[in-house]
Amino acid sequence: MLNNHEDGSSPLQFVRVISLTLFIIILSFSLMLSLFISKYAEQTLLEKQEAFGLLLAENVSHQLFTRFVIPTVLKFGAIRLRNEDQALAMDRVVRSTIHSFHVASLRIYDAEGNITYSLDKDEIGDEGKADYMVTKTWETEDFSAEILSKVSKAASLFRVSLEPDSMVLRAYYPLRAERSLTDMESNPIMGILEFQQDITADYLAMLNFERLVIAFSLVTSLVLFFLVLTVLRRAERLSNKQLREKERLIFELQQQEKLAGMGRMVAGVAHEIRNPLGIICSSSELVLKKARKENSSHVRILEALHEEAKRLSRTVTEFLDYARPKKPTMHDVDIKSILDQVTIFMEPECEKLGVSVDREYDGDTTVKGDKDLLYRAFYNLVANALQAMNGPGELSLCTVRGEKGLHVTIMDTGPGFAAEHLDHVRDPFFTTKDTGTGLGLALVSTIFESHGAEMALSNAAEGGARVDVIFPA
The missing domain is CATH 3.30.450.20 (PAS domain)
Structure with a gap:
């Protein structure tokens, strides 16, 4: 760049x-x-x-x-x-x-x-x-x-x-x-x-x-010079802007080509793994149930085996969802209802961590979208916020209807995004966690893009991460 x-x-x-x-x-x-x-x-x-x-x-x-x-x-x-x-x-x-x-x-x-x-x-x-x-x-x-x-x-x-x-x-x-x-x-x-x-x-x-003639000539020269300088500076800024835009488009094109190739490879590998992995998950679940009935000494090992198989299955599912994103089915969806559904589902985790949830909905919260995909996107954002706080804190969910459309804001009181990572957290396979695929925010971004919505990541002035999602009017 x-x-x-x-x-x-x-x-x-x-x-x-x-x-x-x-x-x-x-x-x-x-x-x-x-x-x-x-x-x-x-x-x-x-x-x-x-x-x-x-x-x-x-x-x-x-x-x-x-x-x-x-x-x-x-x-x-x-x-x-x-x-x-x-x-x-x-x-x-x-x-x-x-x-x-x-x-x-x-x-x-x-x-x-x-x-x-x-x-x-x-x-x-x-x-x-x-x-x-x-x-x-x-x-x-x-x-x-x-x-x-x-x-x-x-x-x-x-x-x-x-x-x-x-x-x-x-x-x-x-x-x-x-x-x-x-x-x-x-x-x-x-x-x-x-x-x-x-x-x-x-x-x-x-x-x-x-x-008077000399003074007028000097003033005229200075005025002409500054006019020309202003035009040149504006041309310079426009040229730099076009150059930066060109660099950005080339970079995005290269990223898309690279990710497209990677996605095709991952989709092929994940598809081959998914079927035997499904058999492993179901078989480990049957063996675990039988071991529990018999009070076998291998229950802990079988539980760990079953949990790891499920985790691997979720990872494969994320790969497949990113490589072959689902096309949204557009219907009238109430964002307020989706956010309430997410917070109800996450309520046990919030109580466990000591996180209070502040909800503030203003005006009509209806948008065109796919309810399942939007639920998944907001679920990921709330889950990431809870993981970032990892203890007592406050989660804020806010919606405002404006000229541009519905503005949804999610803020937490966690450590926020690291300044050096802010531009890369949405990149596929980028993660700062020891366990994770780095596809969570990439999938969320893809879902919002398929709905024509804009997602912006930043740090709140009071501290913590802030996510702004704007659905078009």
Whole structure:
């Protein structure tokens, strides 16, 4: 038989491997999907910020030309930022334009790379401060932007909040004199605009979205894993159950084949023994009666001979009954009447041993069955109980009518069934007695099976053996 765990199931070896493999596959796929979505969200954010940066740069360029350059040229004839009034006018235009756009710094460079304007007044007039991107923007005349990060992407995922200016968009844009609104390429460049915009808040919102995607992917992976694991475990239990059932059926089939062969052999031998044994029994009885009349000194020997012959005859009869069981004749039978008849017959033995009999019958006790066979079955059960107690005790006979049918319970206060023998006491030829064929409970089981009844053997909670017989409704 299978070696089972305590819960009645032995795990299939491949279940753990399949479970772990599926978990790794699901988790890897979910993480890859979440990373792809996160990367796409990040790229979308950057593109959006660059687009906003371009709009801001174009707006600054337009506002400077329309609100500062034209009015200043008309009023002063030329632009001279060293003039305090012009510088203040330009500063007002720039600050009003970038208001609420989180611009951290803004500079305007001339063709020589000098800073002609800055939000930080200390930088105005610095020469040669232009970096490579300013020169490149003069050459390409195109907008360009880059992201400056003060914290790594991996570290930012584990932070609840980020410091201001942790993520900055730095952009470069050529400022043009708007001579033509339809062809911007024909407009001359007045300078290069460089500004840095704090996008930490938008980046943090994107990080929260990435965290949500990753968390959802992990939870989904775990849910899928446990669903798959549950299905595999159920399949495992069903497989183990089928395997155990198959083992049990094979074992029972082998037992039946073995017992059938043994039964045929026993039936043949018992049949050959029965006739001469009957002659021996009858002859020993006649000789015993004659010896008793004559007060012969051989009476004790003849009595022992006669008793052993009868015992051997009963044994042969048991063999024949088991090998060729009688087919029951089904009639209405009152189980209460049969149990009373058994206890009346066994009353002298009960008085001898000091056993009290407690009978409790509830409801209708009528079933379909063979009265003689059922009497024999219950007689064997009661006799076994008395033999097990072998002294003072209590025998309980109880019947209850339920949904499944009539439930008959027989309990004694003896030692009960040994745990290691409980599964074998109904096997033919199994016995723990020095004298016995081991066919008693096997015959009882066969009789109940022929009536469609179920018999269960166990030990009562208070001690002693318990036999439950359930007749079908």
